[in-house]
Amino acid sequence: MANLKQSAKQSEAPVVHNPVFIDGSDLTTPTLKILRQDGSVYEGAELPDINKELALKIYDTFQFIRALDERMVAAQRQGRxxxxxxxxxxEAADIGSTAALADDDMIMAQYREQGALAFRGFPLDQFMNQMFSNEKDLGKGRQMPIHYGSKDLHYMTISSPLGTQLPQAVGYAYGYKLEEKDNCVICYFGEGAASEGDFHAAINMAGVFKVPAIFFCRNNGYAISTPSSEQFAGDGIAPRAVAYGLKAIRVDGNDVLAVLKATQEARKLAIEHNQPVLIEAMTYRLGAHSTSDDPSGYRSKKEEEKWREKDPVLRFKHWLIQQGWWSEEQDADIADAKRKAVMAAMKEAEKVAAPHLDDLITDVYDTPPKHLQEQLAELKAHIRQYPDAYPKTAGRIDHE
Incomplete structure (x- = not known):
């Protein structure tokens, strides 16, 4: 039936008898904006479904992430x-979009969506356990810091290779469709990941199989140090989705109300019509790509300051105050409390022992095969020979 529909659609297309080339020069993707930087709402803008409780939860997550990011960058610089x-x-991109989802919708993150996990209620001590790779870490210390995962919170464990989550999201969403569940998958990625082959394969499959998936692109202007102007010649990422049979929308990624509204509408399309959607959030990475990056080598302070004036957290705070739901006094007190809580949790996580070395080869096979057992024995022998080089691990190689 799908092939018949496609054939009918193509047969209705106009016919020409001389070459006519099409391009995107006459097409511009509109950007959804609801909230101005001063907290006022654009005239005629339609607000998302939001009440005081949800608004304050979003802002509380904003404040937590700011405190977490600030403290953990310092911890990395200190070698901790x-x-x-x-x-x-x-922050408005992942937190605002997660706020539009059901708690059991699956989140497949790239690596800059700790806000989504925090909004879902991931405990502070588990954030720390993961980053310090201690024995209480849900991943048993087998991942780099910030590669979180939580089965209970429907947050798929993050993978380092770029773009792997995109086709995985299609498969997971197809499972929802087959089971006739009222759920969708949201898959986060940056505009740099849209240059990976996985992106094209994924959204093509999503369009063909009509799966309940939301592809959320954080277009922050840079793929590490490569600006968007050197990544693609087209009008961003949203138009690509249309070519593959998805619906697409572009939003101001620093406007949390616009992000929330767009994602609420996208979820309806995904759940009610099995219509995959791509959301392109236009935003900016104010920090470095990672603690291994120095952005001064590829962008100016003037450019950063321009975007700092569009701070999504400050914009939302202004709106909350205008609603009578928040105050500057509350803001200062809560921000201070968040910083102290992060510091206390970090100090506790540092004291927790490293995972037992045997955990390296568990959880994949019911019984670890002989070659893995042999490799583990060789590793233990190496650590016993050079215990000073492995101070945290040396005491965790034998069963107590």
């Missing part, structure tokens, strides 16, 4: 953790 990535300037 090995790696970190902030989402400063992009």
């Amino acid at each position: 953790i090995s790696f970190y990535m902030t989402e400063i300037g992009e």
Whole structure:
């Protein structure tokens, strides 16, 4: 039936008898904006479905992420953790979109969506356990810092390779469709990941199989140090989705109300019509790509300051105050409390022992095969020979 529909659609297309080339020069993708930087709402803008409770939960998550990012970058600089990535300037994108979902919708993150996990209620101590790779870490210390995962919160464990979550999201969403569940998958990625082959394969499959998936692109202007102007010649990422049979919308990624509204509408399309949607959030990464990056090598302070004036957290705070739901006094008190809580949790996580070395080869096979057991024995022998080089692990190689 799908092939017949496609054939009928093509047969209705106009026919020409001389070459006519089409391009996107006459097409511009509109950007949804609801909230001005001063907290006022654009005339005629339709607000998302939001009440005081949801608004304050979003803002509380904003404040937590700011405190977490600030403290953990400092911790990495002090050598306490090995790696970190902030989402400063992009908080409205993942937190605002997650707020539009059901709690059991699946989240497939790239690596800058700790806000989505925090909104779902991931405990502060588990954030720390993961980053310090201790024995209480849900991943048993087998991932880089910020590669979170939570089965209970429907947050798929993050993978380092770029773009792997995109085709996985299609498969997971197809499972929802087959089971006739009223759920969708949201899949986050940056505009740089849209240059990966996985992106094209994924959204093509999503369009063909009509799965309940939302592809959420954080277009923050840079793929590490490569600006968007050197990544693609077209009008961003949204038009690509249309070519593959998806619906698409572009939003101001620093406007949390616009993000929330767009995602609420996208979820309806995904759930009620099995219509996959791509949301392109236009935003900016105020921090470095990661703690291994120095953005001064590829962008100016003037450019950063321009975007700092569009701070999504400050914009939303202005709106909350205008609603009578928040105050500057509350803001200062809560921000201070968040910083102290992060510091206390970090100090506790540092004291927790490293995972037992045997955990390296568990959870994949019911019984670890002989070659893995042999490799583990060789590793233990190496650590016993050089215990000073592995101070945290040396005491965790034998059963107590």
